[in-house]
Amino acid sequence: MAHIILQNPHSGIIKKAPIGFSCTTLFFGPLPALFRSDFKWFFIQLLCALPFGVGFPLFAFIYNKIYVKKCLEAGYKVKSVEGSTIEVLNAKLGLELPIMPGRA
Numbered sequence: 001m002a003h004i005i006l007q008n009p010h011s012g013i014i015k016k017a018p019i020g021f022s023c024t025t026l027f028f029g030p031l032p033a034l035f036r037s038d039f040k041w042f043f044i045q046l047l048c049a050l051p052f053g054v055g056f057p058l059f060a061f062i063y064n065k066i067y068v069k070k071c072l073e074a075g076y077k078v079k080s081v082e083g084s085t086i087e088v089l090n091a092k093l094g095l096e097l098p099i100m101p102g103r104a
Helices: 023-028 031-035 039-052 055-073 086-093
Strands: 003-007 014-018 077-082
Touching: 003 055, 014 055, 023 031, 023 055, 031 039, 031 055, 039 055, 077 086
Parallel strands: none
Antiparallel strands: 003 014, 003 077
């Protein structure tokens, strides 16, 4: 599985974001969102799963992309890529991932 290492250029905080299907969301439901401090999507997943019971399998396909987009909106930039190339991930995500200045 490919991962993106994201860094906030202002605070220096680094986050590791997986790309693709989320096995943890499939098996543990909204808990990965909670552990990533993504409270908005934790509650959305919880509310979708309670009445219908089908939310977890659906979110397993989309949550990692949602998390990457949230980080990019917060100003994070790609520091490095593991298991793939930036070009492949741009195409897979349908995004233009911003790269940190000086990235090797």
